[in-house]
Each structure stands twice: as C-alpha cells, then as structure tokens.
C-alpha cells in the first residue's frame with residue numbers, strides 16, 4: 457500500500473475521566489473502503505471525529521497526508537424544518553458553489569433532479585443523498601460516513617452503499633464508514649474494524665465475521681446474513697462451476 461491518507465498511532469480519547477478510545481492504531485489507504493462496526497458507545501463516532509480533527513487525542517497522534525481533502529456525511533442534519541431552503545441553496549452553504557458544481561455533485565450522489573426542492577420536504581433517503589452531494593463538493597480524497605443510512609429502510613440503505621462503491625470506482629476516493637447495517641455494509645468493505653473502546657478484531661469481512669470477539673459482540677446471526685448477502689450480490693462474480701460449493705461453505709460457516 458502506498459502512503460496512508462490518515463494514520464493514527466496509539467490513539468486514546470477521553471471525555472472527562474472516561475476513556476472512549478484506548479490505544480487505537482488505524483490507517484486507511486487511497487481508494488480503500490473501511491467499515492467500523494461495534495456496539496453502541498464503543499467509540500465509533502469518536503474515532504471519526506478524531507480523524508476529522510474535531511476531537512483531540514488524549515494520547516497518541518494522527519498523521520494526515522499533506523493537502524488531504526475530507527468529505528463528511530453526518531448521521532442527520534440539524535436544520536429547522538420550517539426554514540425555507542432549497543437543495544441548491546443548501547449546497548452553497550457555507551461556501552458558495554457554482555451551479556455546475558452543485559449539479560454535478562447531485563448527479564454523483566444519484567439525485568440529479570432535486571436541486572429546486574425544499575430541503576424540509578425531502579424523504580430520508582433523498583436528504584442523505586443531498587448530504588452526500590455536499591460532502592462531494594470538496595472533491596474528497598477520503599469520504600467519512602457516520603451512520604449515514606440510519607433511518608433508511610434496507611433497500612434504501614443497500615442502494616446508498618452501492619452508490620458509495622460506485623463513487624469509489626469513479627473518483628478513487630477512500631471511504632471510512634460507521635454502520636449498524638452489518639450484513640449490507642460488510643460485504644461492500646475491503647476491511648472491517650470491530651471496535652469496543654479498542655480494536656477487537658480487524659480484517660476482511662470474512663475474517664472479521666469469523667472472529668470470536670466479533671461473534672461474541674454481535675452473535676452468530678449476523679454471519680448468516682453476511683453469507684446471504686454475498687450469495688445474492690457477489691455470486692455472479694464466482695466461477696459458475698464453483699458457485700454451489702461457495703454457497704455451501706457459506707451456509708456451513710453460518711450454522
């Protein structure tokens with residue numbers, strides 16, 4: 457791997473006396489998709505905020521590649537629903553953008569036709585696409601998604617993550633995301649990090665799904681869901697002659 461975009465060494469973050477993250481080593485390379493999973497309160501958002509720079513390390517350090525551009529998609533938008541604000545104007549806040557740049561970002565986010573709509577009138581899925589478009593305006597090297605699909609139904613979340621995979625292919629940006637949609641997200645990832653105040657386990661989705669720490673935290677059920685996802689969405693990439701074989705392996709691993 458070439459030089460990482462971001463590297464954290466021995467990262468610890470505290471709130472008052474409480475340790476949210478301890479001794480985390482983390483890095484992400486150009487074009488990589490990394491997912492952070494972990495139970496509630498395990499420090500996932502804290503890790504993202506430390507990477508963005510809005511949370512200061514108590515110990516350790518974070519190194520960013522020179523000139524690194526970040527795009528951040530929050531879980532939700534705190535905006536007054538009575539405020540009249542079109543999508544186009546929203547994309548121009550706080551920094552002005554050209555109409556062409558705004559339109560291109562909306563297209564990349566998969567919502568080309570909503571620039572004149574009121575932000576308050578958007579569906580949950582459309583609003584997340586607009587937040588994604590806003591993050592894309594920065595032409596990020598690294599896209600950070602903090603539970604960006606919370607509140608979306610499963611097809612909506614799956615479609616959102618497919619768009620993210622396509623964006624990575626189109627722009628070469630790396631993606632670091634926090635998600636609870638384990639079975640959807642894990643297969644879209646090159647690497648999964650399972651967090652519980654520290655890194656419990658880390659590796660490809662397959663390796664993490666098998667890891668005892670992961671299974672202790674999330675139970676056995678999620679792995680069946682992962683196998684199912686792989687079967688549905690990746691099966692076509694397998695050699696047809698081996699397809700059944702893989703499927704049986706997955707089913708056995710899930711059982």
Ligand SMILES: Nc1ncnc2c1ncn2[C@@H]1O[C@H](COP(=O)(O)OP(=O)(O)OP(=O)(O)O)[C@@H](O)[C@H]1O
Nearest residue numbers: 471472475476494495496497498499500501502503
């Ligand atoms: N601003 C804060 N002040 C004090 N404690 C905080 C603050 N932010 C987070 N914490 C605490 O730090 C720990 C990690 O929180 P964090 O939000 O990073 O977890 P998370 O894994 O993102 O959780 P969730 O899945 O519930 O979103 C929790 O115990 C939380 O209560």
